[in-house]
Amino acid sequence: xxxxxxxxxxxxxxxxxxxxxxxxxxxxxxxxxxxxxxxxxxxxxxxxxxxxxxxxxxxxxxxxxxxxxxxxxxxxxxxxxxxxxxxxxxxxxxxxxxxxxxxxxxxxxxxxx
Numbered sequence: 001x002x003x004x005x006x007x008x009x010x011x012x013x014x015x016x017x018x019x020x021x022x023x024x025x026x027x028x029x030x031x032x033x034x035x036x037x038x039x040x041x042x043x044x045x046x047x048x049x050x051x052x053x054x055x056x057x058x059x060x061x062x063x064x065x066x067x068x069x070x071x072x073x074x075x076x077x078x079x080x081x082x083x084x085x086x087x088x089x090x091x092x093x094x095x096x097x098x099x100x101x102x103x104x105x106x107x108x109x110x111x112x113x
Contacts, residue, residue: 080106
């Protein structure tokens, strides 16, 4: 009798656990569109560079840009209208190119050299 009771309890538990569940799916509420800011790096050097953005002495790595290429890098976490500095350091660490007092509005073009 005990075996039948155990089988019955297990059967009820499994049938309850395996049944279909109702799920309510919703989309996220619309958020205000943030103004997108970006830096277009035009690297005409024969080697790649690491591009950094600096605010208040704090450097933030943006992207590594290959030699002889142009890349547009979205700048996230910085508000439009922020004044920043940009710097690009060659991969061998020998040369540094920088621009100070850059105001982030739309896409800023950062030509190298």
